[in-house]
Amino acid sequence: MVAMPKRRDLEPPAAPQPPASPLYAGRLRVYPRKVSGLWRTVKWGVLAVCLALYYLVAWLRWDRGPNAPDQAFLIDMAGRRAYFLDLEIWPQEVYYITGLLILAAVGLFLATSLFGRVWCGYTCPQTVWTDIFMLVERWIEGDRNIRIRRDKGPTTATKIGLKLAKHGVWLLIAFATGGAWVWYFNDAPTVTRQFFAGEAGTGVYFFVGLFTATTYMLAGWAREQVCTYMCPWPRFQAAMLDEQSIIVTYEAWRGEPRGKHKAGDSWEGRGDCVACNQCVAVCPTGIDIRDGQQLECIGCGLCVDACNAVMAKVGRPANLIAFDTLANQKAAAAGAPRHFTVIRPRTIIYASVLAVVSLVMLAAFLMRATVEVTVLRDRAPLFVTLSDGGVRNNYTLKILNKTRDTPRYVLSVEGIGDLQAAAEGADDLVLATRPDSVATYRVHLTAPGTRLSAESTDVTFVLRDPATGATLRHRSVFIGPRLQPGERR
Amino acid sequence: MAVDTERDAFTGRQTTGHEWDGIKELNTPLPTWWLYTFYATIAFAIVWCVLYPSLPWLKGTLGYTERKGVAATLEKAAAGQKTYLDRILKSSVEEIRKDQQLLAFARAGGRIAFNNNCAPCHQSGGAGTLGYPNLADDDWLWGGTAADIEQTIRYGIRSEHDKSRNPPQMPRFGVEGVLTAGQIDDVVEYVLSLSKAPHDAARAARGATVFAKECVTCHKEGGVGNREMGAPALNDAIWLYGGDRAAIRATVFSARSGVMPAWQDRLDDATIKMLTLYVHSLGGGK
Numbered sequence: 001m002v003a004m005p006k007r008r009d010l011e012p013p014a015a016p017q018p019p020a021s022p023l024y025a026g027r028l029r030v031y032p033r034k035v036s037g038l039w040r041t042v043k044w045g046v047l048a049v050c051l052a053l054y055y056l057v058a059w060l061r062w063d064r065g066p067n068a069p070d071q072a073f074l075i076d077m078a079g080r081r082a083y084f085l086d087l088e089i090w091p092q093e094v095y096y097i098t099g100l101l102i103l104a105a106v107g108l109f110l111a112t113s114l115f116g117r118v119w120c121g122y123t124c125p126q127t128v129w130t131d132i133f134m135l136v137e138r139w140i141e142g143d144r145n146i147r148i149r150r151d152k153g154p155t156t157a158t159k160i161g162l163k164l165a166k167h168g169v170w171l172l173i174a175f176a177t178g179g180a181w182v183w184y185f186n187d188a189p190t191v192t193r194q195f196f197a198g199e200a201g202t203g204v205y206f207f208v209g210l211f212t213a214t215t216y217m218l219a220g221w222a223r224e225q226v227c228t229y230m231c232p233w234p235r236f237q238a239a240m241l242d243e244q245s246i247i248v249t250y251e252a253w254r255g256e257p258r259g260k261h262k263a264g265d266s267w268e269g270r271g272d273c274v275a276c277n278q279c280v281a282v283c284p285t286g287i288d289i290r291d292g293q294q295l296e297c298i299g300c301g302l303c304v305d306a307c308n309a310v311m312a313k314v315g316r317p318a319n320l321i322a323f324d325t326l327a328n329q330k331a332a333a334a335g336a337p338r339h340f341t342v343i344r345p346r347t348i349i350y351a352s353v354l355a356v357v358s359l360v361m362l363a364a365f366l367m368r369a370t371v372e373v374t375v376l377r378d379r380a381p382l383f384v385t386l387s388d389g390g391v392r393n394n395y396t397l398k399i400l401n402k403t404r405d406t407p408r409y410v411l412s413v414e415g416i417g418d419l420q421a422a423a424e425g426a427d428d429l430v431l432a433t434r435p436d437s438v439a440t441y442r443v444h445l446t447a448p449g450t451r452l453s454a455e456s457t458d459v460t461f462v463l464r465d466p467a468t469g470a471t472l473r474h475r476s477v478f479i480g481p482r483l484q485p486g487e488r489r
Numbered sequence: 490m491a492v493d494t495e496r497d498a499f500t501g502r503q504t505t506g507h508e509w510d511g512i513k514e515l516n517t518p519l520p521t522w523w524l525y526t527f528y529a530t531i532a533f534a535i536v537w538c539v540l541y542p543s544l545p546w547l548k549g550t551l552g553y554t555e556r557k558g559v560a561a562t563l564e565k566a567a568a569g570q571k572t573y574l575d576r577i578l579k580s581s582v583e584e585i586r587k588d589q590q591l592l593a594f595a596r597a598g599g600r601i602a603f604n605n606n607c608a609p610c611h612q613s614g615g616a617g618t619l620g621y622p623n624l625a626d627d628d629w630l631w632g633g634t635a636a637d638i639e640q641t642i643r644y645g646i647r648s649e650h651d652k653s654r655n656p657p658q659m660p661r662f663g664v665e666g667v668l669t670a671g672q673i674d675d676v677v678e679y680v681l682s683l684s685k686a687p688h689d690a691a692r693a694a695r696g697a698t699v700f701a702k703e704c705v706t707c708h709k710e711g712g713v714g715n716r717e718m719g720a721p722a723l724n725d726a727i728w729l730y731g732g733d734r735a736a737i738r739a740t741v742f743s744a745r746s747g748v749m750p751a752w753q754d755r756l757d758d759a760t761i762k763m764l765t766l767y768v769h770s771l772g773g774g775k
Contacts, residue, residue: 025518222522229520381616384772387628387725392772394625424770425589440593444773449726 029151030224030286032134033144033278037305046122047131055176058183062086065404067435075185081436087365088402088436099361106357110350112240114342116247116323120233121300126226129177129219130284133170140166144281170220171212178211224285228296235295240350243326244341248299250290250321253333258290261314272316279303279321289321371407371433372400373472375443375461383479389449391480397423397441397461399472401433407465408432409472413445415459416478420446431463445478452480570598574759582635585766592766599767602760606752607768615771620730620747625772628727630719633772639765645751646719653751656718662703663742672699677737683712683724684732 060072062085069076074083082089082097089096108119121127141147141162150159182191182204194200195208218226227234241247251272258273273290280288282303285296289303307321328338378394386392399409411429413421423429424442433439445459456477463472495504495513503516541549573594577585585591604613611617615624622630631641631654644652662668668676679696681688700712709715712723721729730736730745752761 023518024521024524026521225520225522229523378614380612380614381623381625384616384623384625385726386626387722387727389726392626394771422773424773425586425592439589442770 027225028286030284031144031147031281032284032286032302033281033306034138035282035302035306035309037302037308039301039305043122043131043300043302047128050123050125050128051132055180058180058188064088068404069187071187073184074187077185090400090402093368096361096364099357099364102357103354103361106350106354109240110347110354112237113242113245113346113350115299116241116245117234117237117297117299120227120237120298124298126218126231127284127298127300129173129215130223132173133219133223134284136169136173137166140169167220171216174212174215174219175208177215178208178213181211182207224296224298227285227298234298240346241293242344242346243330244344246323246325246340247293248289248297248301248304248321249324249326249329250292251319251324251329251332252290253329254317255290255320263314267316272311272320274310274314276310278306278310282306293326370402371470371472372402373461373463373474374398374400375474375476377476377479383481385449385481386446390446391449391452391478392444392446393478395443395445395461395476397431397443397474399431399433399439399441399463401435401437401439404435406433406435407467407470409463409465411443412462412464413459414462416447416457417451418448419451419459419478422446447478447480449480452478452483455480455482570594577759577762582639582762582766582769585762595763595766596770598760599763599765599770602756602764603767606756607764610749615768620745622729622747623727623772624768626727627772628722628725630716630721630729632716633769635765635769638768639761641749642756642761642764642768643751643753646747646749648749648751650751650753652753654719656720658746659707659744660703661742661744664744668699668703668741672696673738673741676700676704676741677734680712680723680737680741681734684726686732 057073058071061070062072062083063070064083064086069083071083072085076083080091111118137147141150150162153159179192179195182195182200185207186200186204191200191204195204222230254271255273256271258271258275261267261270261274279290280286280303282305283289284300284302285298287294287296289297301323304319304321304323308318311318311320324338325340328340331338374397376396376398378396384392384394397411401407409431411421411423411426411431413419421429422444423431424444426432426441431439431441443461456479459476459478461474461476465471495506496502497504497513497515500515504513505516507514537543538547539549540551541553543549573591576591577595580588580591585595603611603615607615610621611624612621617623617625622628627633629637631637631646641654644650644654646654647656660667663670663673675692675696676699677696678688678692679694679700682690682693682696700708704712707715707718707720708723709720714720714722714724721727726732728736729747730740752764756764
């Protein structure tokens with residue numbers, strides 16, 4: 001396989017043209033160098049917070065009373081309930097999850113239009129886990145140059161040993177990742193004990209295995225290939241960026257023409273870039289930021305740290321590579337002052353969508369009924385004529401009790417005079433509920449034929465809790481025979 | 490394949506040689522691992538074809554069929570239902586009615602059995618139709634207690650079964666010439682008067698004597714009906730074969746008698762019990 005022309009080679013294609021492009025691109029190995037600086041520190045901080053959240057949140061306990069799980073965040077697939085602190089979501093309320101996903105998406109749009117690909121560079125799980133895997137790689141195999149040299153060199157016992165050690169540690173981390181995943185779908189302490197005792201369900205072992213394998217593959221082997229080829233986000237995130245978004249930029253106006261610089265040489269007539277290639281060496285996706293914005297850039301800013309260290313050494317102004325906007329770079333090149341425009345149509349639209357969806361979600365949460373009543377009218381038979389000429393309609397009444405209490409309700413029905421209600425299993429019309437479940441009652445309504453003035457009459461089911469006075473209402477209709485003019489009932 | 494086509498001046502990369510409205514596409518090769526992933530999916534498909542039925546003449550080495558899968562699922566479902574069915578078999582109808590969970594299960598099972606076996610005549614929800622009694626009302630030809638309903642389901646009405654309810658047929662008053670046309674008209678007016686429908690009072694008065702002679706044995710004094718005989722009450726608003734003048738006249742003239750098959754040998758005990766509960770719950774039974 002012939003290698004693609006490297007992007008980091010800045011020289012234009014040489015006169016004798018390189019060989020024809022292959023149909024498939026070989027993998028360009030990336031050996032990121034260790035770097036330290038402001039953004040590296042921020043990245044470690046974000047990484048620590050993300051991992052702490054992932055590994056610790058499942059262990060938060062939350063008292064919900066007896067017969068309820070005490071895990072603060074739990075998605076119970078088998079029991080069809082999702083627990084988020086005091087909120088308990090039933091399957092039919094899955095639209096809350098939809099709302100959260102919309103919030104997450106719009107939030108991502110807003111963040112991207114303001115700060116570029118901060119999600120990709122700092123918080124994306126792919127970035128976080130790749131960072132840990134690279135750290136392990138550096139600890140075990142050494143930094144960039146040592147790794148390059150060893151990979152090119154002959155296979156020795158040491159090389160095999162180091163590689164085995166690295167993959168071993170990677171697999172351990174991958175296992176810890178997959179293992180933590182199942183905590184959110186099972187009681188964390190229980191499932192952990194069951195897992196090692198060999199008592200957990202096949203589903204648990206399957207998902208731990210699946211996430212161990214994918215973590216090892218994606219963070220150990222695939223790395224930047226995920227961002228470049230698999231992830232759809234880089235493909236369309238350009239639509240959220242504009243010239244006012246803060247992205248990783250190269251100040252070409254003062255960097256070029258670049259060239260090696262010896263101590264004591266004059267800076268006249270040349271750019272500040274000393275062509276040390278440190279920005280390329282530290283890049284986790286192996287690109288050259290001096291080529292400008294490109295698909296592969298995840299906006300992590302490690303090249304900023306690398307370049308600033310070099311600039312400090314050679315005594316030139318910092319931030320030759322910096323988080324800045326394209327508009328500012330243009331202005332700076334022309335000698336104009338920098339100006340950050342945070343409020344612009346794009347950010348206003350994203351922020352308002354975010355605000356509207358948040359308000360709708362908040363309203364939905366605040367108006368969420370913890371006890372609901374629904375009434376389904378029997379359609380077959382539409383109505384029943386009784387021997388005394390009365391008319392009966394049958395209904396299925398359901399009380400959805402999302403609380404842990406067991407309220408009791410007295411049933412009455414409004415709408416037709418002399419209406420008689422009967423509920424099966426509740427002779428005194430006191431309907432009991434059970435905690436966290438649906439109580440179903442069949443209700444028969446009987447009206448004297450003479451009291452029906454229309455084929456269909458609106459009726460309202462009223463459930464009243466005598467203890468609290470709270471009432472639940474549900475409207476339905478009562479259907480009788482078609483009335484003929486002058487007909488006697 | 491990898492022909493050296495034109496190069497893009499700005500990037501130095503090859504173009505694909507295609508041009509649309511003056512825009513040329515850069516040749517951006519896919520990564521090699523993508524190609525191998527594609528090969529892997531082909532290999533997966535071959536393995537799949539060997540293991541599972543894929544082509545009409547390839548049955549697959551695992552011996553899997555959809556039918557077996559369905560059978561396994563049904564078996565699993567039946568195993569899950571077994572605990573409930575056992576409890577239903579052991580409990581009395583009254584005990585089941587007191588157990589919300591068991592009652593819900595019995596009703597669901599009864600509804601399915603009803604829709605599969607009973608709905609063709611009694612209609613869905615037991616709504617009934619001309620000649621087939623409505624099971625959701627409060628009028629029971631043969632009794633509406635759970636025990637009565639179970640007896641009817643098990644052995645039927647006028648069925649072949651030995652224990653079937655098998656009352657004497659209603660006489661065909663007109664066909665057999667027991668009553669004259671005038672007498673029949675009179676008794677029809679009397680029957681209409683029993684349920685307080687509009688009627689000819691004079692004929693009804695004459696009809697009363699005919700009724701007292703010919704009908705009262707089964708339909709009883711005042712037309713209240715007799716469950717022993719399955720004789721319907723004639724003094725209520727429910728008419729199995731129609732309550733207008735013509736329909737009643739046809740009934741008196743050529744008589745009616747419904748037949749229901751026995752289900753004892755067709756359904757198992759648990760299903761019959763669930764059906765009983767379901768039918769009983771339709772209208773609240775008696």
